[in-house]
Structure formats: C-alpha cells, structure tokens
Amino acid sequence: MLKYVLISSTILGVAVVFGFQGLMLGPGQWLVLDIVPCDNPELYWPVDISRQKINRTHDSFSISMDFDNELNFSYAGFVDAYQKLDGGFKFYQKIESDCTCTFLKKYAKENMERFLANAHYDPPDCPLPAGPFRVTNFVMDYTELPKHGVYGTFLANAYLVYKEEKVGCMKIILNFDERTEDDDDDDDFDFF
Ligand SMILES: *[C@@H]1O[C@H](CO)[C@@H](O)[C@H](O)[C@H]1NC(C)=O
Ligand SMILES: *[C@@H]1O[C@H](CO)[C@@H](O)[C@H](O)[C@H]1NC(C)=O
Secondary structure, three states: OHHHHHHHHHHHHHHHHHHHOOOOEEEOEEEEEEEEEOOOHHHOOOOEEEEEEOOOOEEEEEEEEEEOOOEOOOEEEEEEEEEEEOOEEEEEEEEEEOOHHHHHHHHHHHHHHHHHHHOOOOOOOOOEOOEEEEEEEEEEEHHHOOOEEEOEEEEEEEEEEEOOEEEEEEEEEEEEEOOOOOOOOOOOOOOO
C-alpha cells in the first residue's frame, strides 16, 4: 500500500507541479520509466514492487508488503523533484502535503479508489488498517493524469512521513513528452 501511495503521490505531485508551472508547457503524456528503492533502503519500511509495461498508456503494478501500522490521516509526505538538464538531474522543487491521504484523494481519486477496491478494502478509503497487503497486476491508466506539462525527464524521491520521521521512500523516473498514439514503444530504458 505504502508503495502505491508513494507512486501515486509522486506521479501526481510531479505531474501537478510540472503541469502548472515552468516553460515549454504543452500537451502530452506522462509515463513512468523506472521505479527503484531510494538510496539507503534499509532506512525505510521494506516492500516489493514490480512494474510491467502493457502499452503506451498503461502499466501494471504488483505490490507485496506487510503493513504494520494503520495508514491514517497522520501520515504526511513530500516529494523532491528533479529535472534532467545537461545530462544530470537538477533539483527543481519540493512538493509537500501534510496529509498523504488527502492529497491522493484530491488528485487521484479514481485510481486510488479502484486500487483499494482491488485490494479488498471496503470502503476504499483511508484510514487503511494494518495487515498484509497484496496486489497483483493493478493497471494504472496514465491518461488520467494531467495532459499538459513540461516536456522532459524527471526524477522524484517520494517520502512518506510519520511524526517527522521518513518511514517510506521510493524513487521514480518519469517522462512527459509530446507523444502520439502511433509512436513506437521505445521508452523502456534503465537509469540505474
Ligand atoms: C492498453 O492497455 C489497456 C489495458 O489492458 C487497454 O485498456 C487499452 O485499450 C490498451 N491501449 C492500446 C492502445 O492498445
Ligand atoms: C494515526 O495512527 C496512530 C497510531 O498508528 C495514532 O497514534 C494517531 O493518533 C492516528 N491519527 C489519527 C488522525 O487518527
């Protein structure tokens, strides 16, 4: 769950920030290029995640973890976003939310409710009880993300924070480009 929360909030945070600010704004589509653990993963709650590409607009995620605390409205989060410039990633902006649940509900309501229903949470809403959490082949639809953004490649470190302590972290590489429906599927490259 945490990983999905982090994925969603990262993608959305970056999409929102880069979608409404900056230069070279135009129509296009977001895509996740890679998801990896943050540096020093031993500092954070362990979780397994895998991603499979389906096609240009959809990816499938499988997640497995033991959720040892209830995820409630006390969990905050932030995203450090970097933009790829001149061959390196330059810090761009910090996106903060004092409640990760509220942030997700505001920006990712449909994806999040669908995901939680898939994981048999009823109602599909926070707070999420402690316990084992398994999701296989959850399909994420990138076309639900904002369709205007800054063209480029972005790196985001997303943190889940409880009482000022970073308890979860993941790193996502995202791309926003002016793709069209019939582009070749050539975006599957590794950064790490
Ligand atoms: C991509 O995959 C999704 C999920 O399987 C499907 O709904 C969608 O129609 C596919 N899009 C294309 C262009 O094939
Ligand atoms: C969230 O859960 C923690 C225990 O894990 C509890 O101490 C805290 O009061 C809860 N916060 C809310 C807003 O319910």
